[in-house]
Amino acid sequence: MRQPSSHARTQSRYADQPTPAPTNGTQHTDTSRSTTATSAHASMPGTNLRRRTTIDAQTGHWDLGKTIGAGSMGKVKLARNKETGEQVAVKIIAKGSIDGEHRTQAERERADHSKEIRTAREAAIVTLVDHPYICGMRDVVRTNYHWYMLFEHVDGGQMLDYIISHGRLKEKQARKFGRQIASALDYCHRNSIVHRDLKIENILISSGGDIKIIDFGLSNLFSPKSYLKTFCGSLYFAAPELLQAKQYTGPEVDIWSFGIVLYVLVCGKVPFDDQSMPQLHAKIKRGSVEYPPWLTPECRGLIARMLNTNPQERATMHEIMNHPWMMKGYPGGPPDNYLPARKPLQLPLDPAVIDKMTGFDFGPADVITSQLTKVIDSDDYQRAVRTAEIRSAQQTPELERKRGVFDFYKRRNSTTSRDTLNTPSTEAIQLGNDPINAYHPLISVYYLAAEKIEREARETNPGALAMPQEPGENPLKIPDLPAPEPAYTNSQAYEMAGEKPTGGRTRPRARTHGEDEMQERMQNLNVNTAPSPTNPAIVEPNVDQQAPAPAPTRKESGAASLLRRLSTRRSKEPADRVPRSERPSHPPPSLAVFSPAETPRKSFSVRRTRERDSSTSRQAPEAAPAAQGALLSPPGTADATSEKAKTRTGALGRSISVNSSDMRRRLTRRGVSEGTSMRPQMMSTSSHDQKPSMDQPANAREAASDVESSRPQTGSVASRAKSLGHGRRESMQARRAVRRGDTMRTSGVPEETDQDVQDDMDGANAGNTSPTGFKPVYLKGVFSVSTTSSKPIQYIRADIIRVLSLLGVEYSEIKGGFRCRHAPSIKPPMDETAPSAAQPLSPPHDGGGHRRKISFGGFTRNADREAFRAQQPPPTPRTKLDRSYTNTDEDESDDEQPTPTAAKPDSARVAGETSTHVQSDLGSSMVLKFEIFVVKVPLIGLHGIQFKKIDGGTWQYKNMAQTILNDLRL
């Protein structure tokens, strides 16, 4: 393992410097322990901008490229391996909280600490998991100022982009993705991992047309015997129990989100949408879903089971994977979860595996070992092992039983009688009773770490693990079992700081999330994370510290011991079940080379703005900055009341993921009563002028109060800016940027610059065709950085036209802007109209070199939307659109016989279907109408973009507006 380079250690104090590695590797991934990060050059002292062009990691030297995405946690950039040319996506997360203006020192430290833990956990989880439909991590580098997570580059585009521009998918296509999501979720849940942020935005499409789930930033480990209580995720995708601040085990909230995702896939919109946040909350809690008539009964039944508001009655992954809709057209059975075959653990534990269990805040190796030993030695665990064996023996045909106990465990991971060794798991997880599936987080992580070692050993020495298992060897340690005892409850062994379970649902449901709880959490957190040289993820090592001596390599011994402890891996069926042994741990990234003229996806102003206002970067939705609301406020409306309402109007952005700690902190800071139940939510999207009242959720009140306090006292920008907090900073940065001659793409956080400025300049060559009549309207509202531009107005106009055309948005010019209408083409074009893989679309010339990538359905395309649309039939007229809604045959004609509602089998009428089925024509709601205005920002002399929704779904509107902003390259 490599030591941090002397170069890195002796760099300017202004540059990112390598963080000394953990001393025993118990708190951090070993990749980061052995990697170093170097800055190509330091920034100028006194500035917070620094340019990083390379990363030195264990996996080699990487050249950082352009930005390809951005989220609340930071930017995602392309990087290319200097030696191999391999391309990865690097998620760059600034360490520490961004906005400290309103915080005490203690609050800042707490926020920093929490962020650090969550980031370490994300790195730890994605480092260990290995699944074809989960975006794999290649490496992670941690420096003083940043985390750099190197992910496989998923280059087929975003599912959201497709849905936004085209609407829904055919059920056949949705099923393929649904099975893949189910596969990935089942894998996670059986490994005690809950994602907690599943949403359309976090599903990317690989070049092969498969999904890749990203963003485990809010994930956590769960235990069947305790509860989580952190609110996580995007409101649109959040389970009702989360909105009620109830505790939850874990998988059930993912299943709800999965239900929303599935609905979006087949309907092109979210099931719960409202401009008013309280109304949206109410809708989600009611769980009343409108199902468009084009859905097959099976599909509707499955979604209804997933969107059951009672988590206890909600479908399990087992039910979902075996649902008739999921199986339709898949004679091979339910989806494979790709979980390796496993055996129950037995002592002694492998120290090499323990060493791999880093980043989870489990504590040092000896603590992990003793905790794990306690679990394995517990009567409960041994009883579970015994029970599983007996059950299996009863189910196993005599002939197969003679083949030995190994087959049993292969079968335990299988389900159907047809293929007992290789079929996907269809057995429900016996939460807490199944020794190999989600029994305990420590056990799950031990399996994952052991399997990672096995993978690494196989990659470095393919023959090393080829030793056959001894036939007849019984890997189980099955002692005489005493009478049943209470379940093992040492949840502290795995609890994450800040997410201490509260001991079950006997606690009050509407819980206080006030300062006392925070204190309690911090105390607990301190217990778990006391400053220790073995806990570097918690206590930031001094940059002058020497890097620790590398831990002794134990791969071989680890691999050897694995042979004793783990059964052989299952081979996979052909077709969609690639033999695991033949799969690389992470699919090799494809080399999608971008031309220099191509424009990366830009960070979005709302997210960035929020990041500045959040200690953890996972911004609570109630903190919608006024600037965001202003994005949606129509210019020219001088009425103060409506202005306020519009300012409070929902954030312009994709679903924002949050967690409850942000909210609690805010509530505490603002003196909200401790008795107030935490009601996390997105910012209000109400178009009405609603005074915050105590009837509203606390966060809604806070959001309103934010808006109230940020409203301009006068019409002047200066006074308005003064009360804005981050908005003011942005304005100041904007002015500074203008003085420097930069575009308005500045950030208050120390982060790497990239080619954005150059791209902006490159993009300015478009559009000299501004009509003389196109004039900006006078500013109303407040602006955030990424919605302003220093470009001349004719360039902005041309750019807007380019983007609207690209997105298939019909428009007409009005005074100061554009009136727009978008009706997604609901006829999935891939099967009928897409070119074959052999005839890829060549990216058309669009003047700006922009190219949008779409990849679906098993073939790869890098197609500009213009080219894509060129292959499409003309925009679907409304009548055709409406007609198609009533025709379920359309979706299923090529592969399935739709079952008429009247004749559908009983099995299709899923029991427990509790949601309302409204057979209404939803066609009209799919049409989005909005306006875009170009406004002049006084004083700083820039132009800004404002959006105003006229008609259509809020979710679609937000996503469309963000897509336009992203593509505008302001």
Ligand SMILES: Nc1ncnc2c1ncn2[C@@H]1O[C@H](COP(=O)(O)OP(=O)(O)OP(=O)(O)O)[C@@H](O)[C@H]1O
């Ligand atoms: N492996 C990848 N390959 C290609 N693009 C990626 C990859 N990972 C992330 N991206 C892009 O970067 C964006 C942000 O990534 P990600 O969701 O992980 O960040 P985040 O800050 O956690 O976001 P969020 O605010 O949604 O939580 C994604 O929406 C996607 O466009």
